[in-house]
Amino acid sequence: MLQLHHLLLLLPLLLPLYGAIFCLFSWNRVNLQMAIACVIQLAMVVASGALLYAVNHEGILVTQLGNWPAPFGITLVADLFSALMVVTASITGAAVVLFSLRGLDLPRQDYGYYPLILMLQMGVAGVCLTGDLFNLFVWFEVLLICCFVMITLGGTKPQLEGAIKYVTINILASGLLLTGIGVVYGITGSLNMAELAMLVRMPSINKSLFLMASTFFIVSLGIKAALFPLFFWLPASYHTPPIAISSFIGGLLTKVGIYAMIRLFTLIFVVEQELILAFFTITAGFTMVIGVLGAAAHYDFRKILSFHIVSQIGYMLMGLAIFTTLSIAGTILFIVHNVFVKTNLFLVSGVVGRLKGSFDLKKLGSQYLQRPFLALLFLISALALAGLPPLSGFWPKFILVKAGLEAEQYTIVGVSLCVSIITLFSMTKIWNEVFWKKQPETDETEPDADRLTKALLYAPIIFLALCILYIGLNAEAAIGLAYRAAEQVLNTDLYINAVLNR
Amino acid sequence: MRTIILATAIRLLIPVFQIFSVYILFRGHNHPGGGFIGGLIGSIGFIFYVMTYGTKHTLKNYFRVHLKNDKVADLHSRARHRFHIARVNSRYRQRVEDEWKWEHRIMRIRPVYIIATGLFLAATSGLIGLFSGNPYMTAIWTGLEIPIVGKPGTTLLFDAGVYLLVFGIVLKITFVMAEE
Numbered sequence: 001m002l003q004l005h006h007l008l009l010l011l012p013l014l015l016p017l018y019g020a021i022f023c024l025f026s027w028n029r030v031n032l033q034m035a036i037a038c039v040i041q042l043a044m045v046v047a048s049g050a051l052l053y054a055v056n057h058e059g060i061l062v063t064q065l066g067n068w069p070a071p072f073g074i075t076l077v078a079d080l081f082s083a084l085m086v087v088t089a090s091i092t093g094a095a096v097v098l099f100s101l102r103g104l105d106l107p108r109q110d111y112g113y114y115p116l117i118l119m120l121q122m123g124v125a126g127v128c129l130t131g132d133l134f135n136l137f138v139w140f141e142v143l144l145i146c147c148f149v150m151i152t153l154g155g156t157k158p159q160l161e162g163a164i165k166y167v168t169i170n171i172l173a174s175g176l177l178l179t180g181i182g183v184v185y186g187i188t189g190s191l192n193m194a195e196l197a198m199l200v201r202m203p204s205i206n207k208s209l210f211l212m213a214s215t216f217f218i219v220s221l222g223i224k225a226a227l228f229p230l231f232f233w234l235p236a237s238y239h240t241p242p243i244a245i246s247s248f249i250g251g252l253l254t255k256v257g258i259y260a261m262i263r264l265f266t267l268i269f270v271v272e273q274e275l276i277l278a279f280f281t282i283t284a285g286f287t288m289v290i291g292v293l294g295a296a297a298h299y300d301f302r303k304i305l306s307f308h309i310v311s312q313i314g315y316m317l318m319g320l321a322i323f324t325t326l327s328i329a330g331t332i333l334f335i336v337h338n339v340f341v342k343t344n345l346f347l348v349s350g351v352v353g354r355l356k357g358s359f360d361l362k363k364l365g366s367q368y369l370q371r372p373f374l375a376l377l378f379l380i381s382a383l384a385l386a387g388l389p390p391l392s393g394f395w396p397k398f399i400l401v402k403a404g405l406e407a408e409q410y411t412i413v414g415v416s417l418c419v420s421i422i423t424l425f426s427m428t429k430i431w432n433e434v435f436w437k438k439q440p441e442t443d444e445t446e447p448d449a450d451r452l453t454k455a456l457l458y459a460p461i462i463f464l465a466l467c468i469l470y471i472g473l474n475a476e477a478a479i480g481l482a483y484r485a486a487e488q489v490l491n492t493d494l495y496i497n498a499v500l501n502r
Numbered sequence: 503m504r505t506i507i508l509a510t511a512i513r514l515l516i517p518v519f520q521i522f523s524v525y526i527l528f529r530g531h532n533h534p535g536g537g538f539i540g541g542l543i544g545s546i547g548f549i550f551y552v553m554t555y556g557t558k559h560t561l562k563n564y565f566r567v568h569l570k571n572d573k574v575a576d577l578h579s580r581a582r583h584r585f586h587i588a589r590v591n592s593r594y595r596q597r598v599e600d601e602w603k604w605e606h607r608i609m610r611i612r613p614v615y616i617i618a619t620g621l622f623l624a625a626t627s628g629l630i631g632l633f634s635g636n637p638y639m640t641a642i643w644t645g646l647e648i649p650i651v652g653k654p655g656t657t658l659l660f661d662a663g664v665y666l667l668v669f670g671i672v673l674k675i676t677f678v679m680a681e682e
Contacts, residue, residue: 017625
């Protein structure tokens with residue numbers, strides 16, 4: 001009969017797919033779509049939690065789709081890292097869907113928002129679970145096409161302007177990724193990631209040619225993850241759509257790019273590794289600095305947060321660049337923490353924007369006086385982002401710095417610490433302007449909101465803040481999990497043996 | 503672009519395209535063909551129909567189902583009442599006696615529903631393999647050999663899903679483009 005691990009690996013993909021299908025069947029009935037999306041997202045959280053539990057107890061889970069054996073068919077693989085990503089994505093997705101019940105305007109909800117966000121969720125889970133290089137590309141396309149539509153949903157002028165940049169650069173990135181996959185297939189004759197990992201470690205591999213192939217992946221995944229020279233599309237487009245959309249996209253998508261980078265550059269592209277890692281170190285430093293400086297210069301709530309996404313990506317790349325078990329563990333924990341924190345900050349900005357009708361720091365004020373609870377929630381996320389001790393941001397940064405010092409990479413450690421301080425500065429700026437200073441005189445009336453609306457806007461933020469606090473206060477368990485995930489990532493034999501069934 | 507030749511021909515050609523597309527769908531397992539190309543061919547007829555007659559007319563003629571509902575419920579048996587309604591509805595375009603008794607309802611078949619049905623079929627065809635203890639998408643065959651159709655199995659269900667998906671998407675694109 002039904003075998004549990006086949007089902008567990010499929011549920012994160014099938015649940016959103018069926019959710020989207022049922023949403024399509026109930027086209028024009030928004031309330032029904034809302035109910036479906038909420039139920040599916042809750043089920044996703046449970047299913048991905050079960051997947052994480054199973055992977056944690058039984059090791060890497062594998063299923064061969066269509067019962068075709070490994071190098072020929074498409075494999076789905078879940079190790080601890082990918083299971084953690086799926087859990088993070090589903091929790092974030094649940095929070096965002098809950099927020100969008102009231103945080104998104106009705107015409108947009110009516111025009112296919114719920115099927116899209118479910119499909120996007122499926123794309124994210126697909127990228128995390130696939131064990132096939134071409135399939136990875138396909139899932140990236142699933143995810144990007146949903147993103148394209150979601151960014152343009154509603155069709156206002158700034159949205160279209162942002163979307164043009166987003167779509168153009170991402171199509172370019174997809175083209176490069178596909179070219180890279182083609183080159184890798186041409187060199188090795190395989191697309192299965194486990195078999196590739198085995199082939200590139202053979203002495204017969206053509207090193208210079210394979211290094212050339214890996215540059216395609218550096219550039220294309222670098223664009224998707226918004227690394228230093230390639231990040232400019234992100235702040236230009238992420239602030240344009242409504243918050244419910246940009247929080248999910250901004251919170252999750254670049255991290256999926258980083259996930260793919262870590263997966264591929266630990267498993268497959270290990271040829272001439274010193275060269276690649278040195279490049280990553282430099283890029284990571286620049287990404288951090290440029291991102292945070294951009295954030296310091298801006299006075300729009302959402303633009304500041306968008307630039308911070310870029311800056312935080314630098315930390316994640318830094319962990320990959322140092323390339324020890326500890327540093328990869330730091331990166332993994334950083335990704336999980338950052339998805340929660342970034343989404344939560346976007347959601348807080350959404351609540352402020354919804355209740356005050358503006359995102360401009362200069363027009364906002366007095367929120368601490370009017371909404372002390374919201375101010376507390378913002379403070380938790382903002383300080384977690386900056387990395388203050390009891391909160392979730394401190395531990396991954398601490399691990400990264402420790403790993404950096406152990407590996408004697410003092411420059412990047414210094415840069416990362418300075419960037420942390422500037423991050424704190426720009427969070428303080430938001431705090432000062434939005435929550436602390438006196439409300440400037442405006443003649444605009446505030447849009448009013450009833451009790452249920454407020455409850456539904458606050459619930460996801462409280463939920464995510466609890467997740468942040470949980471990671472911060474129960475750090476030992478979180479760090480232990482991340483460390484074991486990093487061990488699994490670096491011990492590639494485990495992955496290869498699990499997939500190829502040797 | 504309404505010429506009398508095209509307008510007359512396309513009415514006759516739509517069923518031809520449909521039948522040919524289904525043939526291509528069945529042929530697809532072992533020969534060139536399959537759900538994707540079948541769906542495209544199946545929608546060609548409708549594209550031409552939209553070009554000659556316009557979206558409104560197409561929707562009215564092909565994507566609306568007229569249902570008749572008996573306002574006076576049969577108090578004795580609900581099942582008999584349903585059967586009665588089903589029997590009346592199955593008489594296509596025939597006048598029924600006691601016209602006043604019938605309530606007319608129009609059901610629209612949106613392209614979105616066709617897309618969703620296609621996705622549902624395709625996704626569910628994989629589940630059959632999953633619930634028989636194999637990985638998802640494992641093909642299960644019936645072992646029958648039917649002329650034209652070939653050997654039906656879950657892959658045929660998957661292909662039919664792709665057919666409907668492509669068919670629905672092309673229709674949706676056609677309707678949107680024609681309106682602009």
